Structures are given as C-alpha cells and as structure tokens.
Amino acid sequence: MSTTIDHLRGQLADDLRTAGELGDVEALRVKYLGQQGLITGVVRGTDFSTLDADARREVGKRISGLKTWAEAEIGAALAEAEARAARARRRGMVDLTLPGTGARPGSLHPVTQTQMFLEDVFQSMGFRVETGFEVEEELYNFDALNIPGDHPARDMHDTFWLEDGRLLRTHTSATQVRAMRMHGAPLRAVFPGRCFRCEATDASHETTFHQFEGLMIDEDVTVSTVLAVMKALLEKVFGREVTVRLRPGYFPFVEPGFELDLQCLICGGAGCKVCKRTGWVELMPCGMVHPNVLRAGGLDPERYRGFAFGLGLTRLAMMNFSIPDIRLLGTGDLRLMDQFPAVL
C-alpha cells in the first residue's frame, strides 16, 4: 500500500516537472485528482474491510495526505503557468526603448541662454532687469557717464553714429543714468543688451555684441560691498566658492575704477596656462559710480554711493559653449543653433 502511495507521489512530481503549458498542468489535475483519477483510484482499489481499525486509520490518513499534497502542488503549478501565459501576452505589446515623438526640441540662442541664467541669479538678489535702448542719445551713452567730448570713444572710428545725431549704444552703461532717473535710489538693476562698435571684425571682435551691466546704489555701498556682493553673485554664477580681488582699472564713469579678478578656477591660484601663471583671471571691469554720473542721474552723491560692473555677455556665452568665433553668433546658422537645445 505504502509503496503505491510513494510511487504516485514520485510520479506526480516527475509529471509536474515536464508540464510547461497551462493545458498540461490542467491535464495532470484530471489525471491525478479527477473522478477517474489515479489518487481516487487508490481509494477505490483499497479493500478497507480487510484492515483492522488501526490500519484503516493509518491508510486513510496516508491517502488523504497524498491528496492534500497533490492539490497544493498542482495548484501552485497552475498559478505559475497562468503567470507565464499572461507575461507572454504582454510581451512585445509596447517597445519601451523606442524614442519619444512630438516636436523635436528647438533652440535658444547661446547668448539668450546665458543672459537668462544671469538674469535669474541677479533677480534672486533683488536686482531689477532693464534693457534700455539700442538707439541711444549721446547724452546717455557719453556725457552723463562722465565721458568728455574729447574722449577717444566719441571719435568716428568707435561709434556708429546715426543721421539724426543719435548713435547705437557702445555699451550697456548707457542705461545706468536712465535707470537712475526712472527709479531713483536705492537701486539694484542689471542691464543686459546688444551693443555696437564700428570696428573691424575677426574671431573675437564683432560690430554687434552683448553686455550685461549691473548697478547697485544705496547709502551704505562701499568698496567692501563691491567685494562681498560680487563674490556672492559670482559664486552663484559659477556654482562654487570663488575668491575675487580688486585692482585699479580706469573707466571714466567710475572712481575708483577696478578690474575684478577671479582666482583661477582651473589651478586654484597656483598658476597655469589659463591664468598665464598669475593665479588670477581678469573677469570684469567695475568700480564705484563716479559722483558726476550719480548727479547726472538726479541722485545726491553726498548721500548715495553706488557700484557698477560690466560683464561681457557674449564673451561669457562663447566660453560656456566653447564657440571659437564670435561671428558665428550673428549668422543664424542652424548647424550652430541645433547644438544648443532650449532648456527652460
């Protein structure tokens, strides 16, 4: 008796191992557990009357154990086969690795991308954005900025003059006095925009280029403010801690005037090719707003002080995107633009 039960157990285990499809497992259920099934057959084929009470109990228990085991094994195999079948139905329904569709990304001009980034940094520190005019009056571009009539910049060869006596602004500083007159003090503002110089073009010179000027005027603005504010702003721009220094520089609309140097980010100040072994990279001119400029802006230089700085926006964009020739920026050539997808 026990031999038959052990045999059936082994036979079912073997059958289950080879049954892959759902139908195969179902057939095994019928074969073993159906009304005509092998396990039922064991019950049927056993003459209980020949057994004493103990033996009957023992045989009944063993057959019942076999049945419970067989139901569990076949049930598990059925579930497995069903899961496999469902998986097979989903497979290939969607190729998840195909590329996305819809409008391909367009592009933003490299200068625009740089400008927007800078605007965000400065606006986060309370600077307003003013774009001023490209066609500007001599007053705002020169006179109000303490640039006398004799200054070389006013000669024909640097400035585009218009037939109506105005000019194309040669620097975004032209917006300084306009902003002072418009908003008064205290004032924090940046002036991004296009500037124009009448000069021969080459890989690093263009008639048309962008600057990003900044101005901060308040009662307590000092040289130490310049150092602290520029350091804070530049750390946002470069996304890391920076060391800056000021040294003398000359621009008629600031006094004292500075060149702001950044400790070389490549070598950390030890000296390398990029910084010409000085440890410092010249980044931007700046300075304390000249009292004559404050006066031209309608502000009292006894009460208010300010500082101004100018970033070469086009130059920064060229550095950011490794663009070797400034003239490429004015061509609208999509082979350039396609390389700089819009990120907003």
Added chain:
Amino acid sequence: MYISLNWLSDWIDLDGLSPEQIAERLTVSCAEVEGLVHETRPTDRAVAARVLSVEPGADGGSRLSLDLGGGARAQATSRGRGVAVGDVVVLAREGFSRPDGAARAPDALVSFADLGLGEDDAPILCPRDAAPGTPLSEWIPARDTLVEIDNKSITHRPDLWGHHGFARELGAILRRPLAPLDLADLARLGDLPEVPLANEGGADCEVLTALALDVEEQPRTPLLVQARLARLGVRPMGLLVDAGNYVMLEMGQPTHAYDRDRVGSLAVRPAGALATFVTLDGRERTLAPEDLMVFDGAVPVGIAGIMGGRDSAIGAGTRRVVVEAAQFRAARVRRTAARLGLRTEASQRFEKSLPPAFATVAQARILRVLEAWGAAPRAASRLGVRGEPGLGIRRIAMPAAEIARTAGADIPDSEIDRILGALGFEVAREGEVLEVGVPPHRSRQDIGLPIDVVEEVLRVHGYANVAPQLPRARIAPVDPNPDQVRQRRIRRLLSFGQGWAEVQTYLWTDDAWLREIGYDPQGVLRLRNPIAPDKGRLRTTLVPNLLKVAGDNAGHHADVAVYEIGRVVLAGAPPHAEVERIAGVSLRAGRDDGLEAHYREVKGAVERIVAATGRGALRTIPIEEPDPGLPWQLPDLAAELADDTGPIGTIGVLHGPIRDRVAPGRQIVWFELALDRLTRESYPTGRFEAFSEYPGSTQDFSVLWRPERGWGALEQVLDGFAHPLVARRELVQTYRGKGLEKGLEKGLAPGTQSYTIRYTLADRDRTLDGEDLERFRGAFLAFLETRDVALR
C-alpha cells in the same frame, strides 16, 4: 609699454624684491603688468680695447691691433674704416654670443646689434679714457628685467608714460625712498633774451615753452643711454636728439629740438591754408586746416605733438638748437595722428593729456642731462613760456572721513598721510577736513575731485586690505520686467514647445539682399558711418533679415523654423522710435497641397503666443491690398493679426518669384508681431465657470464653403446662430479632395471645400435626450438654409 627695472634703480632701491613681486605689487596697486621679460646681454663677455694701429684690410675693412690692458694684445677686423688709433672699442671674449643666436666673425668688434640692441652694426666706442680690459658691463648691465605694462591701464595716467612715474609709484607702494629727477635751475637764466615765441593754438595748446641751447660739440651719447634708448625701440640719433628722447622715456614729456641756424622763432597755430608738409621721415603729409602746426614765421617746421619737419631736423654737426616743449590738447593730437596714420612715441603721450608743468620740467631735465653727459651746454635764452605753465599746487578740501566711507573700512590717518606724501601730494588736516595739495605732475583730468584722492589712497593701501561686507538687508519688492516676462513666455513656447530655433541678426539691413527680394524701404534711419556702404539702413522689420537666415539654412536643412526677438527702428516722423518685435520664418520641403497645413501649424504657434501674452482670441484679417513696398506681403497670401486690443502683427505665405529668391521650391510661412502690442498682465488670472454635471453630446456638420472667402467669413456667418444648448463650437477639419477645380468628389461642389464643424451641446440641469439633439439639428440646418450654406 616697457619699463626697465635697471632704469628705475636710478631713483629707487629695489633690492630684495624679485621682479615677480614688483610686478604683482604694481598690478594690484597701480597698473596692469602684462608680463616680464628677463634679459641677459653678453656685456660681461666683452672688454674695452684701445686701438693701437689700423691697417687697411680686405673688402674695404680694417685690420686692427688692440691693447686689452694688462699687457695683452689682440688682432681684430672692422668692416668699416670709422675706427681710429686711440679709440676704445669693444672686443668679444670667450663665451660671447649674440642674444639672437646669429653668427658673427670671432675677431669682429662688438656693435650694438651684436648685443641685440637695435640695428646699428658700427663698432661700439667706449669713452676715450676707459681703461683697456674693462668689461663692457661696466657701462651696459648684463642683466635687466623689463616690465610690460598694459597701455590700456595707464591711459588716464600721463605721468606713468615715463620711468620716473613708476619709480614714484613703487616708492609709495613699497615704502621706499624716491630720488627726485635731477633738474637744472632755469631761474638763473632769467637775464637772457627769449627765443621769439607765439602761442596761437588757443585751447589746442595750453602752454608752449622754448629754450635755446648751444654746445661746443656733440660728444658721443653715453653707452648706457644709447643702450636704454635702443632697447625701448628708440634709435640713438646723436646727443641732442637722444637727450630729448631720453627725457621723454624718463618722465613722459615729448620735446622737439630744432636747428637754430634754420629755425629762429617758434609759433604754434592751426595749419589753415597750408596743404602739405614733409615730415622728418621724408614723407609728404596732407594737412587739414585744423591740424596744429609749429611755424618759424611763415615756414612750417613741425606737426605739433606728432613729428618735426625734414627741413629743420638737426644733424650730427648741429651746435645750436631751440628745444620746444608744450602741452598740446589730447584730442587734437589724436585726431590729426589718426587721420595721418602717424602714431608716434610723442603723439601717444600727448593723447593722454599731459600735465602742462611737464613742459617746463622737461626743459630743465634736458639741460641737466646734457650737462651730465659732458656736452657742456650753454643756455642761449631764458625759458620762454606762452600759456599757463601749470606749476602750482592745486588744492582739494574734503571730509577726512570720505576715505573710510568709500572703502567701508578704516585706514589710519598716518597711513593716509604717508601714501599721499609718497605720491607727491601735500597733506594738511584741519579738524574733520583733509586739505590735499595736488602736485603738478598729476594731470587735472586724473585728479580733480575728492573721490580721485580717495582712489589714490585706497589703491596704494591695497584693496586686499578691505574686508568684504554684504550690505544691510533691505526688503523691497522689485517690479518684474514685463518685456522680460513676455519674451521668456514666447521663447518657452517656440523653442521648447514647438521646436523653433532662436537666432539673432543685425540691427541693419543688407542692401544687396534687399535688392534681391525687391525691398527698398524709404524714410528709414541711416548710419552715418556704416561698416560697409550697403549696410547703413536700420531695419524697420525683422522679416527680411530672417528670410535671409532661413534661405541660408536651406542648403543644409530640409525644414527650417527660425525666429528672432529684437529691436526695429520704425520709419516715420522723427524721432525714429525703437520697438521690440518677434518674427518667425518656417521653411519646409513639400508640395503646395501641404502648404495650408504648414501654414496652420505656424498659425497655431502664433495663437499660443497670443494666448500666453496677448488679450483675447487671435483674429486674422486678410490684407486686401498689401503694400507693394513690402514684397513679402503678397495679395491673397498675407493677413493682419489682431487680438482684442487691435492689430498686433502680420502673417503670410511666400509664393512665386520672392519664394524662389529665398529658397526655391520650398514652402515659406512668415509672421511678425509687435511685442509692445501684446499686453496680457503677467499675473495669472481668470474666471471660473461652473460646469454641467450631466453628460453632453457632440454634433458634427460638414458644410461647403469657398476657401477664398475664408474660414473667418464662415465663422462670422456661424456667429449668427445662437442656441441655448451650445457649449462650444470648433472647426474639426477641412477637406478639398484632389483639388478645387476637379471638385465634384465625395459630395464637393466646384470651387468649394468642406469645413467640418463640431458643436458640443450640454444643459446644466439635465441629460440631453434624442429629441433635444433632433431639435438642435433642425434649428441649425434651417439656419444654414437661410444663409445659403449647403451641407456636404
């Protein structure tokens, strides 16, 4: 400009400092150092040798027998015959080689060219009393470092266009004593007559000075002086000329010496009718009437501040000179020099607005160096001065606290006084007031206001000694810039959402391109000095430049969608107004039957722009009679765009010849919007309307309509139909079969296309039933019949 550290040592002790340290200190406190040039010259490998005999040699040269001192003799050759017995020449010794590595005959006499100092290859002649065997380095140091100063950083500092100015700066920066320039006492010449002198230059000549000097003979210029001049690119020309050039490199003031046997008087005045003048270099120069000239009576002898004349130049035999030193106006000199293309050592110094006092100082210094160089000069006049000599001290009174207030840091009074004193300023204190005396060597343009004095103190004190300090917080909202907000929305939509590329084009147009597309704008603002003659007109629209960009890209891109946000300067009544525009051009490969779909995609982009930045819905009004002056606006293919505020721009499609000029065979759609006409508030607002809880229904109708009448006109017809159940009406699609002419396909009538309109119907209070829909359908069909519109 180059500054020689050896030369600086005439006035300041630089011992114990490396050139690198000196450069660093100059950069952070005075002027930008661009680099250092460490130089060695083999002057310690050459010795003085007395010529004992001279024999004619081969090729017109000489064979020399030389005394090298200490009983040593040597033979040498000389290429010329200019060496005489008794001269002290220089002979190269073991280890001598030219700095440039060029070969030289081993027994040849040493020349300045052999030392890498200029091109003079004549033998160097030492003082006649020089002891044979003395190394040449006794006169010309074997080592020097040149500091290269960035000229841009000293455009406002005429006093730094000479060595003594830098010595003074280093004295202040390094806290080391400075020796003054040694000057002759000109006051003692007071009894002598003046050189006839006239300053008729007006504002162009602030001061004119003249001093007549005689010498018995012109001794040779000292070797050290010749070496210094040659190294800085000034060719030694004989003692009298060298003295002027040397003083210029010392203190920054150019002078000019005239031969007094040919020039008896000096007068400065504009060239006037004088048309041409031959300069020292033998070239004839064409003058403008306003060019400032130096005359002797009616005879021109020099272009003021730029170059003297050929005919009054002094030579080796000159014994009697008149030295002119003046202060010519910077802009005058710069403009004349620029026009003549003649920028000289002199003119670039005058361009920096020299202090007038320099003229007098230079005269005194020239007299002193001539004395020191053994020329035994004799003044033949007193110093003649016409104009303001500018020798006085200028006074600036300022609050003493001004310096700390600008710095944001305290600087001790003693440090302030020390710095100003070392720079030559006088300092006195009276209570809170600082009285500063500005020395004559600092130009008025540079030092005129208290803030200029502040800068002097701060830079020498060192900006590194000012601690960074963020300002006290002030909370004040900053107005957003509406232009910026608008532009960013548009850029997001077009570049990020629609795949357009942003480009930038010039503010001016290119006439050659305009001719090609048949555009000739009138009344536009023009540049007086354009970069090229055909690039002088400022743009009044962005479209033409953008069409050019699109066409240029057609060579390497099948589809192009570019836009520009930029300024245009509108023609019309002056002043020409500058306004901001956006324009776009979309260019695609494809047949005409896809053109409408292409146009609708571009239009969709414009609609999104208007939805984001304009007010209300976009309307399209076909332009019946386009301005023939705007060739991209073609009849039947251009329309005006408007929102609820009125016109905001234009849109259209190119066809025919202009299309083929831009990009043959492509579909081209363009649009242009005036950004200042898009006036949506930046703050997001709207009004919620309750929606029905009951399901609605849709009804589609396809009607026949002539496309040339336009969807806009059909919409106006449909606007006449009102029904309480209508929640929304939209155009689903259009269909024109294989072509309008063929027509009669799938229910189309000739010349018409099918417009499918979808009505969404809903009631707020109940679900619609079949009867509702039937009644709506009946009402709408009856309405169409009254308007003579047929269903497909």
